[in-house]
Amino acid sequence: MRRTMLFLPGNAPNMLINGDMLGADSVILDLEDSVDPGQKDAARALVRNVLNQKLYRKSEVIVRINPLDSEFWREDIEAVVPSRPSLLMPSKVGRAEDIRELDVFITQVEQKCGVKTGTIGLLPLLETAEGIENAREIALSSQRIVGLFLGGEDLTADLHARRTKEGGEIFYARSRIVCAARACRIEAYDTPFTDVNDEEGVRRDAQLARDLGFIGKAAISPRHVDIINEVFTPSEAEIDYAHQILEAIAEGGRLGKGAVSLHGKMIDAPVVKRAMQIVEMENAMAGGGLVD
Numbered sequence: 530m531r532r533t534m535l536f537l538p539g540n541a542p543n544m545l546i547n548g549d550m551l552g553a554d555s556v557i558l559d560l561e562d563s564v565d566p567g568q569k570d571a572a573r574a575l576v577r578n579v580l581n582q583k584l585y586r587k588s589e590v591i592v593r594i595n596p597l598d599s600e601f602w603r604e605d606i607e608a609v610v611p612s613r614p615s616l617l618m619p620s621k622v623g624r625a626e627d628i629r630e631l632d633v634f635i636t637q638v639e640q641k642c643g644v645k646t647g648t649i650g651l652l653p654l655l656e657t658a659e660g661i662e663n664a665r666e667i668a669l670s671s672q673r674i675v676g677l678f679l680g681g682e683d684l685t686a687d688l689h690a691r692r693t694k695e696g697g698e699i700f701y702a703r704s705r706i707v708c709a710a711r712a713c714r715i716e717a718y719d720t721p722f723t724d725v726n727d728e729e730g731v732r733r734d735a736q737l738a739r740d741l742g743f744i745g746k747a748a749i750s751p752r753h754v755d756i757i758n759e760v761f762t763p764s765e766a767e768i769d770y771a772h773q774i775l776e777a778i779a780e781g782g783r784l785g786k787g788a789v790s791l792h793g794k795m796i797d798a799p800v801v802k803r804a805m806q807i808v809e810m811e812n813a814m815a816g817g818g819l820v821d
């Protein structure tokens with residue numbers, strides 16, 4: 530499960546040291562926008578140390594790298610791939626060709642440092658109008674890709690829109706990313722909510738994302754982690770209802786019915802599919818494992 534993905538600036542040792550204790554399923558060690566251009570070398574060295582020392586035992590480690598039109602991305606990859614993060618998050622991905630170029634370079638670095646080809650996965654960050662429009666082609670551009678990630682802050686700037694807590698300005702992008710990801714049988718992950726102090730706001734924003742089909746969400750503050758985890762974890766009531774649905778349809782099946790009524794609501798194949806998704810999540814939680 531990647532319910533909560535906590536961003537940590539790659540040049541903030543105090544945050545990096547504590548990052549594994551904050552309850553996030555994944556951490557995203559950032560070499561991009563939270564690191565000043567003059568600090569990129571220092572951040573790479575720090576992130577590599579964190580990876581080599583295996584400071585993260587509970588959270589999956591993802592490294593966000595600089596965009597392909599920057600001078601930094603090759604050095605980012607050379608610095609961290611030998612230390613094998615689970616995933617790289619390329620930022621501001623606009624086109625499938627960007628990912629293909631990146632894939633070739635990652636393969637070269639993997640070969641150079643004796644890492645098996647294809648070990649490093651990719652979670653592209655789509656945060657430009659071009660990236661949103663090309664979401665499906667990007668999703669299909671490399672076997673390394675495990676999901677698509679929405680970056681609402683840069684996207685809003687690129688759209689010349691206004692960022693609101695309600696998120697109307699990114700509604701289309703959210704839906705498009707979920708649809709493109711699911712069309713390619715991968716998952717979609719939502720942008721962070723940036724008001725650190727607004728706990729109700731982050732809860733509402735996470736609920737909206739889950740309703741739309743995202744299976745996890747970024748956080749920029751440890752204060753958002755428990756809330757996001759809760760929203761993306763099926764509640765006991767949801768799990769109980771899912772089991773009731775499976776029992777009701779099994780009983781219907783014995784009577785030769787494909788649609789039955791449960792508490793006045795119609796239960797048929799798509800409702801059963803959704804119930805099975807909840808039960809799968811319940812089982813994944815019980816297993817406690819990370820999934821791709």
Ligand SMILES: CC(=O)SCCNC(=O)CCNC(=O)[C@H](O)C(C)(C)COP(=O)(O)OP(=O)(O)OC[C@H]1O[C@@H](n2cnc3c(N)ncnc32)[C@H](O)[C@@H]1OP(=O)(O)O
Nearest residue numbers: 535536537538543544548559562563682721725749750751
């Ligand atoms: C649009 C984008 O690109 S988002 C992704 C890039 N941005 C980031 O990575 C930013 C990550 N977050 C942060 O840097 C900070 O949380 C800020 C700047 C947003 C807010 O900073 P502050 O107001 O100082 O946070 P706050 O007072 O809530 O911090 C409380 C504690 O949590 C720690 N903390 C804050 N954010 C994080 C984090 N993301 N990860 C780990 N620890 C953190 C602080 O170090 C502090 O610890 P301390 O009490 O031991 O000193």
Ligand SMILES: O=C([O-])CC(=O)C(=O)O
Nearest residue numbers: 679680681682683720721
């Ligand atoms: O990675 C993210 O979700 C945050 C980000 O860069 C953005 O919103 O521009």
Ligand SMILES: [Mg+2]
Nearest residue numbers: 656680682683
């Ligand atoms: Mg961004």
